[in-house]
Amino acid sequence: xxxxxxxxxxxxxxxxxxxxxxxxxxxxxxxxxxxxxxxxxxxxxxxxxxxxxxxxxxxxxxxxxxxxxxxxxxxxxxxxxxxxxxxxxxxxxxxxxxxxxxxxxxxxxxxxxxxxxxxxxxxxxxxxxxxxxxxxxxxxxxxxxxxxxxxxxxxxxxxxxxxxxxxxxxxxxxxxxxxxxxxxxxxxxxxxxxxxxxxxxxxxxxxxxxxxxxxxxxxxxxxxxxxxxxxxxxxxxxxxxxxxxxxxxxxxxxxxxxxxxxxxxxxxxxxxxxxxxxxxxxxxxxxxxxxxxxxxxxxxxxxxxxxxxxxxxxxxxxxxxxxxxxxxxxxxxxxx
Ligand SMILES: [Zn+2]
Ligand SMILES: [Zn+2]
Numbered sequence: 001x002x003x004x005x006x007x008x009x010x011x012x013x014x015x016x017x018x019x020x021x022x023x024x025x026x027x028x029x030x031x032x033x034x035x036x037x038x039x040x041x042x043x044x045x046x047x048x049x050x051x052x053x054x055x056x057x058x059x060x061x062x063x064x065x066x067x068x069x070x071x072x073x074x075x076x077x078x079x080x081x082x083x084x085x086x087x088x089x090x091x092x093x094x095x096x097x098x099x100x101x102x103x104x105x106x107x108x109x110x111x112x113x114x115x116x117x118x119x120x121x122x123x124x125x126x127x128x129x130x131x132x133x134x135x136x137x138x139x140x141x142x143x144x145x146x147x148x149x150x151x152x153x154x155x156x157x158x159x160x161x162x163x164x165x166x167x168x169x170x171x172x173x174x175x176x177x178x179x180x181x182x183x184x185x186x187x188x189x190x191x192x193x194x195x196x197x198x199x200x201x202x203x204x205x206x207x208x209x210x211x212x213x214x215x216x217x218x219x220x221x222x223x224x225x226x227x228x229x230x231x232x233x234x235x236x237x238x239x240x241x242x243x244x245x246x247x248x249x250x251x252x253x254x255x256x257x258x259x260x261x262x263x264x265x266x267x268x269x270x271x272x273x274x275x276x277x278x279x280x281x282x283x284x285x286x287x288x289x290x291x292x293x294x295x296x297x298x299x300x301x302x303x304x305x306x307x308x309x310x311x312x313x314x315x316x317x318x319x320x321x322x323x324x325x326x327x328x329x330x331x332x333x334x335x336x
Contacts, residue, residue, distance in 0.1 A: 100204075107139060173229050
C-alpha cells in the first residue's frame with residue numbers, strides 16, 4: 001500500500017469558484033446501448049494476467065450479452081410523469097425497487113442474455129453449470145432471488161447465481177432510467193444533487209459501487225458517484241466521505257502500481273477513499289489517470305485493495321452486484 005496521498009490535480013479554490021457558474025450536470029443518465037460494451041471491454045483489458053482472470057472474463061461475456069439485449073428498445077410502459085416529478089421534487093428516488101414494479105419482461109430479456117452467455121462460454125468452463133441452473137430457475141424462485149438482491153439481503157441468496165441475476169436487474173433498471181430521463185428531460189435537468197452525504201442513488205435508491213473523477217470538456221475535477229443498479233451518475237463533492245459526509249480525515253490508499261522494472265509506475269487510477277471519522281471507505285477511479293476506467297469493472301478487478309483496506313479496519317460503503325459478499329449492513333435504504 002502506498003503512503004496516503006492527496007491528489008495534486010485537484011482544482012484550486014479559485015478554479016472551483018470560476019467553475020461554479022458553468023453548467024455542470026448534477027446527474028448523468030446511463031446510455032444502455034454503450035455502457036455494457038464499454039464495461040465488457042474494460043473487464044477484458046483488466047483480466048490479462050489478473051489473479052481473477054476467469055471471473056473477470058465470465059463477467060465480460062455477461063456484459064457482452066447485456067449489450068446485445070440493450071440494442072433493442074424494450075416494450076415497457078411509459079413512466080408516470082407526475083409521480084417521477086413528484087419523487088424528484090421531494091428527493092425520493094423515483095425508480096426505487098419498492099416503487100417501481102418489475103415488468104415480467106425483465107425475466108425474458110435476462111434469460112435470452114443468459115442463453116447467449118452459454119453460447120459463448122467454452123465447453124469446459126466451470127461456470128456453465130451455474131448458468132444452466134440459473135436459467136432453469138422457475139419464475140417464482142427467480143423473483144425471490146431478485147427481491148433479496150434488491151433489498152440487500154444476503155440471507156438465503158444463492159451467492160453463485162446472484163451476480164448473473166443482478167446483471168439482468170442492472171439491464172432492466174438502466175433501460176428504465178434511460179427511457180424515463182429521455183421522456184422527462186426537464187424533471188431530471190432541474191433536479192439538484194441530494195444533500196451531502198448522498199449515500200444512495202437519487203434515481204433508484206441503491207448504494208454506489210464507486211465514485212469517478214471525470215475528464216473532458218467541462219468535467220475536469222468533477223466527481224460523480226456511480227450507481228450499482230441503474231448506472232446513474234450523480235455529482236458529489238470532490239473530497240468528502242460518501243458515507244458520513246465528513247471532509248476531514250479523508251485519505252487515499254492505493255495498491256502500488258508496478259512498472260516493468262518493478263518500480264512504481266504512474267499514480268494509481270483506482271484508490272480507496274478512507275474516512276477517519278466513520279471508518280468507511282469507497283473506491284474512487286480517476287479518468288485523468290486512465291481514460292478507460294469504468295467504475296464497476298475497476299472495482300471488481302481491485303478486490304485486493306478491498307482486502308488491504310478492510311484489514312486496516314475500514315468498512316466498505318457501497319456495493320458491487322457483480323461480486324457480493326455476506327454483509328452486516330443493509331445495501332438499501334429502508335422502504336419509505
Ligand atoms: Zn440507481
Ligand atoms: Zn465518513
